[in-house]
Amino acid sequence: MKTAKLTGIRRFEIREVPDPKIVRDDDVLVRVATVGVCGSDVHYFTDGRIGAQVVEFPFTVGHEAAGTVERVGRAVRRVKPGDRVAIDPTDFCGECDQCRAGRPNTCRRLKFLGCPGQLKGALSELLVLPEHCCFPIAPSMTFEQATLSEPLGIAVYSVERTFPGPGATVGILGQGPVGLSVFHVLRASGVGNVYATDKIPERLAIAGELKPAWSGRPDSPDAVGEILSREPLGLDVVYECSGDPAAWLQGARLCRPGGRLVIVGIPEVDEIALPVHELRRNEVTLYNIRRQAGCTQKALDLIDSKKVNVDSLVTHRFPLERTQEAFALAAGYKNGVVKAMIEVAP
Numbered sequence: 001m002k003t004a005k006l007t008g009i010r011r012f013e014i015r016e017v018p019d020p021k022i023v024r025d026d027d028v029l030v031r032v033a034t035v036g037v038c039g040s041d042v043h044y045f046t047d048g049r050i051g052a053q054v055v056e057f058p059f060t061v062g063h064e065a066a067g068t069v070e071r072v073g074r075a076v077r078r079v080k081p082g083d084r085v086a087i088d089p090t091d092f093c094g095e096c097d098q099c100r101a102g103r104p105n106t107c108r109r110l111k112f113l114g115c116p117g118q119l120k121g122a123l124s125e126l127l128v129l130p131e132h133c134c135f136p137i138a139p140s141m142t143f144e145q146a147t148l149s150e151p152l153g154i155a156v157y158s159v160e161r162t163f164p165g166p167g168a169t170v171g172i173l174g175q176g177p178v179g180l181s182v183f184h185v186l187r188a189s190g191v192g193n194v195y196a197t198d199k200i201p202e203r204l205a206i207a208g209e210l211k212p213a214w215s216g217r218p219d220s221p222d223a224v225g226e227i228l229s230r231e232p233l234g235l236d237v238v239y240e241c242s243g244d245p246a247a248w249l250q251g252a253r254l255c256r257p258g259g260r261l262v263i264v265g266i267p268e269v270d271e272i273a274l275p276v277h278e279l280r281r282n283e284v285t286l287y288n289i290r291r292q293a294g295c296t297q298k299a300l301d302l303i304d305s306k307k308v309n310v311d312s313l314v315t316h317r318f319p320l321e322r323t324q325e326a327f328a329l330a331a332g333y334k335n336g337v338v339k340a341m342i343e344v345a346p
Contacts, residue, residue: 003124004323004342005058009048010331012324013058020128025075028134030085033143035122036064036150036314037330037340039176039243040266041114045327051270055116063089063113065122066146067345069134076131085134086146087122088153088296089113092132105157105293112291123323125344135296138304144341145303148177148310152299153292154264155181159189160295162237162262162287166190169235171227171254173218174242174265175203177313177339182239182264183210184308195227195235197250198242202336206312218246224253234259241265245272257282264289316340 001020007013022029040050041061048055055061069083079085091111092104099107113129114121137146155178163170163186170191172179175198183194193213198204204215214230216223228234234256240247243265251261252275261284279286292299302308315338318326326340 001125002320003060004320006044006055006061007058010045010328012327014321014323017124019126022071022073022128024130025073026131027073027128028069028076028079028131029071030067030087030127030129030134031070032065032067032122032125032127032344034066034147035062035342035344036147036177037326037342038064038151039178041121042327042331043266043268044116046331047268049116050266053116059116060121060123061114062121062123062342063115064147064150065089065113065127066137066143067127070126072131078131079134079136083136084143084146086137086149086296086300087113087127087129088133088135088292089122089150090133090291091119091130103293105291123320123342123344125320135300137300141300141304144314145310146300147341148181148313148339149296149299149303150292151177152181152184152302152308152310153295154178154289155185156295156298156302157291157293158182158239158262158264158289159185161289162260163189163191164236164260167192168237169193169231171195171197171235171238171251173197173238173240173247173251174244175200175207176241178264179239179241180206180210180313180338181310182241183207184310185302188302188307193231195231197223197247200333200336202315203338206338209312218244218250224250227254236260237262239264243267245269248272248274252279252284255282255284258284260285260287262287262289313339314341318342319346320344
């Protein structure tokens with residue numbers, strides 16, 4: 001089969017490798033249709049690492065994916081050959097203290113698709129996964145929509161865990177795929193005024209379709225002041241979805257006393273300084289979000305019900321052979337890119 005191997009910093013090669021085999025009774029062999037380029041994948045492309053997770057080249061990245069089941073292990077009951085499936089990239093043990101507590105996203109033995117030292121990624125024609133990672137999709141759902149259930153699942157988990165309820169005022173800092181997904185889920189949850197920032201005009205234009213109370217560049221002369229002039233008491237919740245340390249500081253300033261600062265984006269740096277006394281005096285609660293925590297089916301249901309329309313998130317499409325170009329585009333935030341989608345099996 002063909003696979004896109006990350007062979008060095010900012011360098012992909014398309015290689016022929018042996019087809020993967022079903023080994024375990026609960027294994028599922030999937031022919032991959034589409035793979036989304038995620039910001040975490042881009043970190044591996046540009047830096048070769050995220051924190052302590054360091055790539056050993058060559059390596060296959062990619063964790064947002066959908067495809068068609070080709071074969072299944074003898075114990076598989078959830079899916080069958082021919083089923084179209086969305087992929088949850090989290091392989092959890094189901095036995096540790098975290099799994100028993102309903103936290104598969106922090107499983108002690110977690111293996112994540114396309115994560116160094118864990119599982120090979122999805123940028124291949126074929127992929128073997130455990131049954132619990134495969135979610136059948138409705139006949140009307142496209143592979144692209146199914147692939148986007150991964151970032152949407154992160155948004156569902158973020159909102160379920162931190163949104164105080166209908167009418168709450170919210171800031172979303174960063175209008176990439178995850179930030180826009182958070183915006184979509186909040187709209188379906190009865191949010192009040194939403195304030196959106198991003199440096200890319202095309203992303204702000206897409207956010208504009210969701211009717212923010214205000215949107216603008218975070219590096220404008222006084223973006224925080226613009227928002228607080230409209231919400232002088234501060235915001236109930238701020239979702240930081242860009243990974244930019246400057247946005248963390250803005251989020252801390254935007255929260256009302258007793259507010260919530262939710263860290264969803266992945267920073268490129270290892271340490272970020274925060275205004276601890278401002279956070280302490282205002283008793284702002286800081287939340288960290290780790291992946292989608294079992295929310296894949298909820299995300300698929302939102303798409304299938306038409307309560308959320310993720311189609312506008314995909315702005316660029318590439319065949320597998322142009323993976324290098326797709327990642328360079330996403331890494332450089334070029335041409336108004338929101339989500340670059342790689343079509344492995346057109």
